[in-house]
Amino acid sequence: MSPEEELQSNGSVASSTRNIVGVLKEHNYLGLSDCSSVGSSNLSGLADDDKATISLKATELTLGLPGSQSPARDTELNLLGPAKLDEKPFFPLLPSKDEMCSSSSHKNIASGNKRGFSDTMDKVPLYTEKNWMFPEAVVATQSVIKKEVAQNLPKGKLSTTNNSSSPPAAKAQIVGWPPVRSYRKNTLATTCKNSDEVDGKPGSGPLFVKVSMDGAPYLRKVDLRSYTNYGELSAALEKMFTTFTLGQCGTSGATGKDVRNETKLKDLLNGKDYVLTYEDKDGDWMLVGDFSWEIFIGVCKKLKIMKGCDAIGLGMFCFLLVMPLKSLV
Amino acid sequence: MNYFPDEVIEHVFDFVTSHKDRNSISLVCKSWFKIERYSRQNVFIGNCYAINPERLLRRFPCFKSLTLKGKPHFADFNLVPHGWGGFVQPWIEALARSRVGLEELRLKRMVVTDESLELLSRSFVNFKSLVLVSCEGFSTDGLASIASNCRHLQDLDLQENEIDDHRGQWLSCFPETYTSLVTLNFACLEGETNLVALERLVARSPNLRSLKLNRAVPLDALARLMACAPQIVDLGVGSYEDEQDSESCLKLQAAIRKCTSLRSLSGFLEAAPHCLSAFHPVCHNLTSLNLSYAAEIHGSHLIKLIEHCKKLQRLWILDSIGDKGLEVVASTCKELQELRVFPTDLQGGGNTAVTEDGLVAISAGCPKLHSILYFCQQMTNAALITVAKNCPNFIRFRLCILEPHKPDHVTSQPLDEGFGAIVQACKNLKRLSVSGLLTDQVFLYIGMYATELEMLSIAFAGDTDKGMLYVLNGCKKMRKLEIRDSPFGDAALLADVNKYETMRSLWMSSCEVTLGGCKRLARKAPWLNVEIINENDNNRMEENGYEGRQKVDKLYLYRTVVGTRVDAPPFVWIH
Numbered sequence: 001m002s003p004e005e006e007l008q009s010n011g012s013v014a015s016s017t018r019n020i021v022g023v024l025k026e027h028n029y030l031g032l033s034d035c036s037s038v039g040s041s042n043l044s045g046l047a048d049d050d051k052a053t054i055s056l057k058a059t060e061l062t063l064g065l066p067g068s069q070s071p072a073r074d075t076e077l078n079l080l081g082p083a084k085l086d087e088k089p090f091f092p093l094l095p096s097k098d099e100m101c102s103s104s105s106h107k108n109i110a111s112g113n114k115r116g117f118s119d120t121m122d123k124v125p126l127y128t129e130k131n132w133m134f135p136e137a138v139v140a141t142q143s144v145i146k147k148e149v150a151q152n153l154p155k156g157k158l159s160t161t162n163n164s165s166s167p168p169a170a171k172a173q174i175v176g177w178p179p180v181r182s183y184r185k186n187t188l189a190t191t192c193k194n195s196d197e198v199d200g201k202p203g204s205g206p207l208f209v210k211v212s213m214d215g216a217p218y219l220r221k222v223d224l225r226s227y228t229n230y231g232e233l234s235a236a237l238e239k240m241f242t243t244f245t246l247g248q249c250g251t252s253g254a255t256g257k258d259v260r261n262e263t264k265l266k267d268l269l270n271g272k273d274y275v276l277t278y279e280d281k282d283g284d285w286m287l288v289g290d291f292s293w294e295i296f297i298g299v300c301k302k303l304k305i306m307k308g309c310d311a312i313g314l315g316m317f318c319f320l321l322v323m324p325l326k327s328l329v
Numbered sequence: 330m331n332y333f334p335d336e337v338i339e340h341v342f343d344f345v346t347s348h349k350d351r352n353s354i355s356l357v358c359k360s361w362f363k364i365e366r367y368s369r370q371n372v373f374i375g376n377c378y379a380i381n382p383e384r385l386l387r388r389f390p391c392f393k394s395l396t397l398k399g400k401p402h403f404a405d406f407n408l409v410p411h412g413w414g415g416f417v418q419p420w421i422e423a424l425a426r427s428r429v430g431l432e433e434l435r436l437k438r439m440v441v442t443d444e445s446l447e448l449l450s451r452s453f454v455n456f457k458s459l460v461l462v463s464c465e466g467f468s469t470d471g472l473a474s475i476a477s478n479c480r481h482l483q484d485l486d487l488q489e490n491e492i493d494d495h496r497g498q499w500l501s502c503f504p505e506t507y508t509s510l511v512t513l514n515f516a517c518l519e520g521e522t523n524l525v526a527l528e529r530l531v532a533r534s535p536n537l538r539s540l541k542l543n544r545a546v547p548l549d550a551l552a553r554l555m556a557c558a559p560q561i562v563d564l565g566v567g568s569y570e571d572e573q574d575s576e577s578c579l580k581l582q583a584a585i586r587k588c589t590s591l592r593s594l595s596g597f598l599e600a601a602p603h604c605l606s607a608f609h610p611v612c613h614n615l616t617s618l619n620l621s622y623a624a625e626i627h628g629s630h631l632i633k634l635i636e637h638c639k640k641l642q643r644l645w646i647l648d649s650i651g652d653k654g655l656e657v658v659a660s661t662c663k664e665l666q667e668l669r670v671f672p673t674d675l676q677g678g679g680n681t682a683v684t685e686d687g688l689v690a691i692s693a694g695c696p697k698l699h700s701i702l703y704f705c706q707q708m709t710n711a712a713l714i715t716v717a718k719n720c721p722n723f724i725r726f727r728l729c730i731l732e733p734h735k736p737d738h739v740t741s742q743p744l745d746e747g748f749g750a751i752v753q754a755c756k757n758l759k760r761l762s763v764s765g766l767l768t769d770q771v772f773l774y775i776g777m778y779a780t781e782l783e784m785l786s787i788a789f790a791g792d793t794d795k796g797m798l799y800v801l802n803g804c805k806k807m808r809k810l811e812i813r814d815s816p817f818g819d820a821a822l823l824a825d826v827n828k829y830e831t832m833r834s835l836w837m838s839s840c841e842v843t844l845g846g847c848k849r850l851a852r853k854a855p856w857l858n859v860e861i862i863n864e865n866d867n868n869r870m871e872e873n874g875y876e877g878r879q880k881v882d883k884l885y886l887y888r889t890v891v892g893t894r895v896d897a898p899p900f901v902w903i904h
Contacts, residue, residue: 176406176813177788178672178704178731179762183463183489183517184622188673190544191598191624 189225207297213241213305214274224297230289237276241305277304335360339368348373367391374398375833377415377439378858381891382423393432394458395424399439401836401885402786403811405463408838408883410864412898415439418448419896425452433458433484440464446471450478458484458512468493469518476502483536484512494520501526510534514541516565516596521545532557541565544598549577555584563617564588566596582607595619595645600626605634612637616664621645621671632657642697645669648682648704655687659694667700672731685712688728692719700725707738708765713747717754726751727762733789733814736766743767749774752782762786772796776803784809797821801828811836819846822884826853834887844879850886851904858893859904860885 189207207224220240227233276288279302288296288303342365345351355365371394374380385395399415417439424431431453441464449456456479469492475485476499500523503510510530515522522545531537537558542551546567555561585591591611600623615638620631624647631646632654641662648670650658658665668691670683685708691698692715699722708730728748736743744765752758752775759781763771767790775782776799783806791797797817800810801824810832818841829835844861851859862883893903 174733174814176403176408177733178729179406179786179788180672180704181405181463181489182407183491184671187598187622188624191622 209278209300209302211237211240211303211305214307216241222303224300227293229293230296234276237303237305274305274307277306278302279304335364338364342368346371370394371433372396376887376889377417377420378894379833379887379889379891382420384891386423386427386429390427390429393430394435395420395431395433396435396437397439398437401438401811401834402809403813403836403838404438408813409885410862410898410900413862413901414894414896414898416896417441418445421445421448421452425449429453430455432456433460435460435462436464437462438464440466441471442466443468443471443474447474447478450474455481457481458486460484460486460488461490462488463490465491469495469497469499469520472515473497473499473502476500477504480504480507481509482507483509485510486512486514486539487517488514490517492518494518496520498523498526500530503530505533508533509536511536512539512563513537514539514565516541516543516567516598518543518545524550528553528557534558535560537561539563539593541596542567544568548581552577552581552584555581555588559584559587560590561588562590563593564591564595566594566600568597568599578607582610586610589614591615593617593619595622597623597626605630608634609637613639616640617643619643619645621647621669623647624649624673628654636661638662640664643667645671647671647673649673651682652684652687652690655683656690656694659690662695664697665691665695666697668695668698669702670704671702672704682706685709688712689715689719692716696720697722699723702727702729702762704729704731706731707735708744708747709737709739710742710744710747710750711737711739713744714750717747717750721754722757723751723755724757725760726755726758727760727786728764729762730765733764734766735764743770745770745774749778752778757781760784763790764788768792769796769799772799776800779804781806783807785811787812787815789814791815791817794818794821794824798824801825805831807831808833810834812838812840814839816841818842819849822846823850823853826850829854829857829886830888832888834885836883836885837881838883840884842881842884844881847881847884848904856888856890857886858889860887860897861902861904862900863902864900 186208208221209224210219211222212219222233222236222240224233227236277285278288278296278300280286280299281301285304285306288300291299338361342351342354345354348371351365351369355362366388367390369389369392372385372389372392373396374385375398377397377399397417397420399417400409400413403409404413415438417436425448432455434449434456435458441461446467449459451474459475459479459482467490472485472487472492475482503526507530511534513530522543524546527546528550531540531554538561540554540558540561540563542554542565544567546554548568551566555564585607588611592614594608594611594615594617597605597620605626612634618635618638618641620626620634623631626649628649628651631650635641635644635654635658639661642664644658644662644665644667646654646669650670655670658668670687673682683703683705685705688701688703688705688708689712691701698720701723702725705728708728713728730744737747744763745768748761748763748767748771752761758779761775761779761782761784763786769792772791772795775785779785780803782804785800785804785807787810794817796815797812798821800807801821807828813836817837822837822842823846847859847861851857861881862885864882897903
C-alpha cells in the first residue's frame with residue numbers, strides 16, 4: 001500500500017501507528033470513549049518529544065495529498081526541531097512531508113488537509129472551482145480561481161462581514177448567501193458536527209463552542225471551523241484570554257511588550273500549568289491534542305482552559321500537561 | 330346600513346377578521362370608520378417604524394392582539410447590522426401606561442429584552458399569548474418573568490430566536506396552580522432543561538395541544554411526556570440519544586400509539602435514524618412534517634417515514650432526501666400544499682442532492698401545491714416551464730440556486746424564460762424569489778404578468794436600471810421589494826417616487842445607488858424614511874462632496890406617518 005493510500009484510508013494509519021509505537025489500546029477512531037488521554041500515559045521509555053510527535057503528527061489523519069499542507073503546519077514543525085526539514089518521522093510510513101512540499105502547497109485547502117475542489121483537477125476546465133465566491137474579499141491564504149465569466153458581474157462591492165464574533169473564515173464567502181437564516185445555519189452546524197465523516201459530508205457552517213478559563217469572569221465562544229489546526233486555535237485562544245493572563249504575567253516575571261505573547265503564555269503555562277481541555281460528546285473532559293484536528297472538531301462540545309492542578313485528575317503527569325499545549329503554540 | 334344601530338353594525342364587523350378587509354371597511358364612511366376603530370381586536374403592524382404606539386392607541390383603543398414586525402427580511406441573512414433597531418420596549422411601555430387589555434403579542438424580527446418581558450408580564454392581567462419569531466436580546470430570565478406572572482397564559486411560542494440561555498429554572502416558575510397551558514415551544518433554547526419541572530407542567534396542562542422541545546430533552550423523557558399528554562396535536566421532538574435501551578424505545582412506541590390526535594411533527598435535532606420508525610403508526614394522520622433540522626437522518630429513512638404520510642399538507646425537509654425522495658413525496662403526498670427543501674451543504678460543495686428533476690416530479694405529482702421554497706444547485710428553463718404548466722396555482726414560488734449567476738445548466742442560457750413561464754402561468758402569485766443567471770428580460774416578464782405580486786426578492790440579477798423599472802412600473806400590488814448585488818442605480822430608484830407610498834418598504838444592498846441619489850429621493854418624498862446603513866467607518870462620505878459617485882452599501886426605505894425614528898444607531902443615516 002503506498003503511503004498516499006495509507007493516509008487516505010480513515011483509521012488504519014492511526015491504529016497501525018499505535019501498534020508500532022507500543023500503545024496497548026487498539027482504538028476505533030470513532031469510538032471516542034476509549035480514546036482517553038489515560039491511554040497515552042501507557043507510553044513509557046519514550047522521549048516526551050516523541051510522545052508529542054506521536055500524539056499529534058502520527059495520529060493526524062490527512063486526507064490531503066502529501067505535501068499539501070497549510071502553513072501553520074510548518075510552524076508546528078519549526079517548534080519541534082531547530083530546522084524545518086530536520087523532523088525525523090517517527091512513524092516510517094509517513095512520507096516526509098517536507099520533501100513533498102511542492103508548489104501545490106500554495107494552493108491552499110479549504111479546511112484542514114482536505115483537498116479543495118481545485119486541487120483535484122490538474123487542468124483548468126470550464127468549471128474548475130465553483131466560483132460563486134467573489135475574489136475581492138479573499139481572506140487568509142485561500143487563492144480563489146477566477147472563473148472566466150462572459151456575463152456581467154455585479155458592480156456592487158461585497159459588504160464586509162458584520163459577524164464580529166468569529167474570525168475570518170478560510171474560504172471567501174458572500175455575506176448572507178445562500179439566504180438561509182443564521183439560526184438554521186447554527187442549528188444544523190451543531191447537529192452536523194456529530195454526523196459520520198466517512199460519508200464525505202462533514203458539517204458546514206460555523207461550529208461555535210464555549211471557551212471558559214479558570215479565573216476568568218466570563219466565557220467566550222469560538223468557531224472551531226474557522227481554524228484548520230490546533231495551532232490556529234491555540235493562537236486565537238491566547239489572544240482572547242491574554243487580558244486575563246497578562247494580569248498575572250507580572251508575578252511570573254515575564255517582561256514587557258517586546259516579549260511575544262506566545263512566550264508570555266508559554267511561560268505562564270509553565271508557571272501556572274494551564275492546559276487546554278475539552279468536553280466530548282460523552283461529557284468527559286479530555287486533553288486537547290490527542291486526535292487529529294478533524295476528529296477533534298467532531299467531538300468537541302466545550303473548551304476549558306484549566307489550571308494544571310485541576311487537570312491532574314485526567315491522569316497525566318504535570319510535565320505532560322503542558323507539553324501538548326506547548327507544541328501547539 | 331345607516332338605519333342599523335351601531336351595535337348591529339359592529340356585530341356584523343366581528344365576522345370580518347382579515348385586517349385588509351377591516352382596513353377597507355374603515356374607508357367606507359366616517360361612521361364605519363368610527364365603529365371599526367372601537368371594535369378592532371387584532372392590529373397588524375408590518376413595519377414597527379411606520380407608526381408609533383401613541384397613534385396606534387389613539388386609533389384603536391380597544392384592541393387585544395398586536396402583531397409587530399421590526400427588521401427587514403434580509404436581516405435573517407446577517408445583512409442588517411446588530412443594533413439597527415426594532416426595539417419593542419417603547420411599545421410595551423406605551424401599552425402598559427394605557428388601559429389596553431392586551432392579551433396577545435406577536436413579534437417578528439424585533440429586539441426584546443428581559444426588561445420588556447418583565448414589564449409585559451406585570452402590566453396585562455389577561456395576557457394569554459406570546460409568540461416570538463426570529464427575535465433576539467432576551468434570556469431565560471425574561472421567560473421566567475412570563476412564567477411567574479402571567480396567570481392566564483396559554484401560548485408561549487418561541488420560534489427560531491436567539492435566546493441567552495442562563496440554564497435557570499424558568500420552567501419551574503410556572504406556579505403549581507397554573508394549568509392553562511395550550512402551546513409551549515422552546516425548541517430554540519440551547520441549554521439544559523429542568524425535566525422534572527417540564528414533566529410536572531405537562532402533567533397539569535390538560536389543554537396542552539402543542540409541545541416543542543429543545544435539544545436537551547432526551548428519549549426517555551419524551552416518552553414520559555407523551556404519556557402525560559396523549560391529546561397532543563403538534564409535537565416537536567428534541568433529541569434522541571444515540572445509545573438507547575430497547576425499553577425506552579418500547580415505552581416511546583407505546584406512548585406514540587396513544588397520541589391519536591397528533592397531526593404535526595417537527596424537531597429531531599439530533600436523531601439516530603432508526604428512531605423514526607417509532608413514529609410510523611401515527612404518520613397516516615400527519616398533515617405537517619418538519620424534518621428540516623434533522624441533518625443526521627439520511628434520505629432512505631426519511632423516505633420510509635414519508636411513505637406513510639398520505640395526508641401530508643406541509644413538508645419541510647433537507648435536500649438530503651434527493652430527487653428520488655422527492656419522487657416518493659410526489660407519489661405519496663397528494664394533498665401536499667407547501668414544500669420547503671433546505672440545503673444541507675451551505676458552502677456549495679458540489680453535492681447535488683436535489684436538482685430540477687425533483688422539482689418537476691413534485692409539480693407533476695402534487696396538484697394542490699401552492700407554496701414552494703426550493704434550494705438546489707442547478708436548474709433549467711425547460712424544467713421551470715414544465716413546473717409552470719403543471720402547477721398554475723402557485724401563490725409563493727421561491728427558488729434559490731446556490732451559485733449566483735448560474736445559467737441553465739443544459740443550454741447555458743439565462744433563466745429568464747423559465748421564470749417568465751412561472752409568472753405567466755401563476756396568476757395568483759404573491760411572492761417570488763428569483764436566482765440564477767437573469768437579465769433584464771425576466772423583469773420585463775414579471776412586470777407584465779405578475780399582477781398580484783406583493784413580495785419580490787432579487788439577488789445577483791439584471792443588467793441595467795430597466796430591470797428594476799419594469800418591476801416598479803408593472804407590479805401594481807408590490808409591497809416589499811428587496812434587492813441585493815444587482816446593477817440597479819439612481820435612475821431606477823428615482824423614476825417614480827410616489828410608487829414607494831404604495832409599498833411597505835424597499836431594500837437595496839450592494840447595488841448602484843449613490844448617496845446623492847438617496848438624498849434626492851428623501852427630499853422629494855418627505856413621507857419616506859430613507860435609511861442608509863453604513864457600517865464601515867465612512868463618515869467622510871458626507872464631507873468630500875462626491876455624493877454623486879459615492880455608492881451606498883445598504884439602502885432601506887419605507888413609508889411612515891411618524892417621520893424619522895429617534896432610536897437609530899450612529900451607522901444609520903436617515904434622510
